[in-house]
Amino acid sequence: MKKKVSIFLIAALLVSGLSFFYLQNTATKVAAEVGTEIGMQAPGFSLVNMNNQEVSLSDYRGKKVFLNFWASWCPPCREEMPDMQKLHEEYGNEIAVLAVNIGESKSTVANFMMQNKLNLPVLLDLNKSIAQNYLVRxxxxxxxxxxxxxIIEKTFGALSYQSMLDLGGIEK
Structure with a gap:
């Protein structure tokens, strides 16, 4: 009788241990930790676009996102904007391009966009809080x-059009 009870207890402990391990492992796959490193859930945010509409990062769930932090006074930023425009025009259905302007007024951004004939989606981070959340240095x-x-990629500096395609996993 003691042998049957012992076998039962061992089996019960084994099943509960395996169940605990499975549940722990499943939970980590379902919800990634929020952060700014590759493999982490990108921090959520809401910002106003150039049409004064509030846009949330969660609005793009279900679609790849090219999230770029920039300013009009930054030479490398200005250099990559035509390629970002091209990415938006040619692959906007495949990857959402979001250009987050850091700390500049709407009129400054609008003038820059107009002078450079750009119409890609721009979000205004007027108080730089989103850039701070994303640890933009x-x-x-x-x-x-x-x-x-x-987050599947993170990069610093101006990107060429081909680099944008490569990082975004887009095939021509």
């Missing part, structure tokens, strides 16, 4: 997010 800084909002 140099501009341009670009994050590529997968369809679930997980």
């Amino acid at each position: 140099a501009i341009p800084t670009t994050y590529i997010l997968d369809k679930d909002g997980i």
Whole structure:
């Protein structure tokens, strides 16, 4: 009788231990930690666009996102903007291009966009809080997010059009 009870207890402990391990492992796959490193869930935010509409990062769930932090006074930022425009025009259905302007007024950004014939989506981070949340230390800084909002790439400096395609996993 003691042998049957012992076997039962061992089996019960084994099943509960395996169940605990499975649940722990499943939970980590479902919800990634929020942060700014590759493999982490990108921090959520809401900002106003050039049409004074509030836009949230969560609005793009289900779509890859090319999230770029920039300013009009930054030479490398100005250098990559035509390629970002091209990416938006040619692959906007495949990857959402979001250009987050850091700390400049709407009129300054509007003038820059008009002078350079750009119409890609721009979000205004007037108080620089989103750039701070994303630990932006140099501009341009670009994050590529997968369809679930997980950071799959992070890069600093101006990108060429081909680099944008490569980082975004876009095939011509």
